[in-house]
Amino acid sequence: MNLFQFFAQNSGQVAQLTLEHLWMVGISTLLAALIGIPLGILIAHRPLLNRPVLGAANIIQTIPSLALFGFLLPVPWLGDRAERLAILALTLYALLPVIRGTYTGIRGVEPAVVESARGMGMTDSQLLWRVELPLAMSVILSGVRVAVVISVGLATIAAAIGAGGLGELIFRGLAMVNNQLILAGAIPAALLAVLADFSLGWVERRLRPQ
């Protein structure tokens, strides 16, 4: 049975696993953005917090993913469902690129622009919403894009703890020494990563200030 036949015969299952994959990546990216963007804004405005926050996010990044999934397994509520756990782990990994992208974006806004906006009498929140965020948006999004691409890859490993996703085909293929099964998981995962990268890159270019 070749790969095409496999896809033809198991399209339902592949689609199901792709959806699970997308769900894990989507939710974890959303959570990482909800936590990471405010944190990035905070450390851009409070330089003292910069090192501890980026340092912590960096350390998380260095934990091998399989180990992190393992560590989290015994945690009460989380360990009940592998999917929850996978989403938490993916969120943690996505934090660093999101925080760093936001930090870089906000710090990269031309100081003269910020100063003149302040000089006009903008309050801190007006400055943030009308000047800093719009001008930093493309850089923030590039951080999110990196996070998404990393997550698509990492989410395949979540199958090791039974969280589903395309990794399931890969692990099954590994166990059965079946290359076609491995490819059946790996190819859609790679396509997802490329697609996410491309589409977010397009949005990013649209948002870039001239």
Added chain:
Amino acid sequence: MLAGMHGESRDGPAIEFCGVSYELPSGRRLLSDLNLQVQRGETLVFLGRSGSGKTTTLKMINRLLTPTKGEVCVDGATAAQTDVIRLRRGIGYVIQEIGLLPHFTVERNIGLVPEIEAWPSDKIRARTQELMQIVGLDSQLAARYPHQLSGGQRQRVGVARALAADPAILLMDEPFGALDPLTRDDLQREFLSLQQRLHKTVVFVTHDLNEALRLASRIALMEAGKLITVLSPQAFLRSTDPLAAAYVRAFHTGLDSTANRGSS
């Protein structure tokens, strides 16, 4: 009575510096013991080279910087008595062209202070159109972005934006510094005619003696964080102060050397 509540008819200087010093956290002193009054309706020009403390001084008026010693009073009120956001919205601020918001159109840049002051939008639009006319901008430029304008046009937008909420005080930090000489000449001329009509209190920073002589009611000469002297343009040209004389000499050098070359 009521008029007395507003700045313009009140007596006393518009801006007063009382023993103002500014030090960086590193201990480097950018300004030492400045005492100076800016009168209502005058154009006071701070002249000096870069690092002389003129921009630092300007930024203390709208409290982008806070003095480490002394007090800056605007309209007779000390910093502690003033709400900084209110203060800034009542002071027009023009810096070099890079100060425009790059993601706002010309129209939105000009209407910025009215917008954050939450004026109704039809009033903002009317005011924006009026201002574009005042500063000599074609109304077709309203929808453009700053990067689509020439340097001179951007600077006009900067001036229009500063005038938007009709502030009594205008701060201008080398506004024409990045322009070519002919455009600068145009804008200086228009500034003078505008000032004749509007009678704002203007504090202007420049390193260009020609500009200072042309625009100033009085010139405040700065060097190494100190105020050296305050003179009218006429008095400046005759001044025996060594630094002022050096400026005047440097100013004449180009002309003189050309004249000499022509005659030899």
